[in-house]
Amino acid sequence: MNIKTIMNPIDGSNHSIRSTEYAIKLAKLLDAKIILLHCHARFPIVLAEPYFQQAIDEINEASEELVAPFIEMLEQGDVKYEVRILEGAPGNKIPEVVKIEKIDLLVMGSRGVTDFAGLFLGSVAHQVLHKSDCPVFITK
Numbered sequence: 818m819n820i821k822t823i824m825n826p827i828d829g830s831n832h833s834i835r836s837t838e839y840a841i842k843l844a845k846l847l848d849a850k851i852i853l854l855h856c857h858a859r860f861p862i863v864l865a866e867p868y869f870q871q872a873i874d875e876i877n878e879a880s881e882e883l884v885a886p887f888i889e890m891l892e893q894g895d896v897k898y899e900v901r902i903l904e905g906a907p908g909n910k911i912p913e914v915v916k917i918e919k920i921d922l923l924v925m926g927s928r929g930v931t932d933f934a935g936l937f938l939g940s941v942a943h944q945v946l947h948k949s950d951c952p953v954f955i956t957k
Contacts, residue, residue: 820847820921826854826911826945832926835889837887840924841894843954850897852918856907868895868906879903908944915949924954 825840834868837853844851857880879904891898897940903910915923925943 821849822852822914822920823847823849823922823924824852824854824911824915824918824920826856826907826923826925826941827884827887827946828855828907828926828941830926832956833887834890836926837890839954839956841891841896842897843924844898844921849921850899851891851908852899852901852914852920853877853884853887853891854903854911854914855899856903856905857882857909858904860867862869871874886910908941908948911941912948912950915951919951920951923956927957947948 820843821896823840823844827836827837843849857876877915884900888898888900901914903914911923911925914920923945924943925945942955946955
């Protein structure tokens with residue numbers, strides 16, 4: 818098994834931070850590239866101009882702010898990386914990107930920002946675990 822591309826989906830949670838730390842360690846060990854992925858909410862389609870563009874700009878700005886500290890971690894970790902910011906539900910988008918990008922390993926947190934108490938796995942991690950075509954490394 819040759820692991821050259823690791824995907825690390827993030828949502829800004831503490832679980833995401835830990836998963837990025839693991840992804841960096843694995844990327845260094847395996848000389849692999851990390852694809853950092855953030856999926857944001859769908860753009861509102863019911864708003865008229867200029868509110869539609871304003872909503873899009875706000876979502877994009879929030880996504881860039883969320884991703885910035887993770888990019889800093891990757892830079893400090895001295896690993897190869899690429900960033901993807903996509904619109905849509907992460908439980909569906911992550912498996913799609915796994916297939917398109919031919920991801921070798923997925924490293925993600927067990928829970929996200931919602932962090933429902935009592936869940937063993939968050940709903941996104943659960944969906945991704947069952948839908949993805951590559952090994953999934955889940956951190957807590």
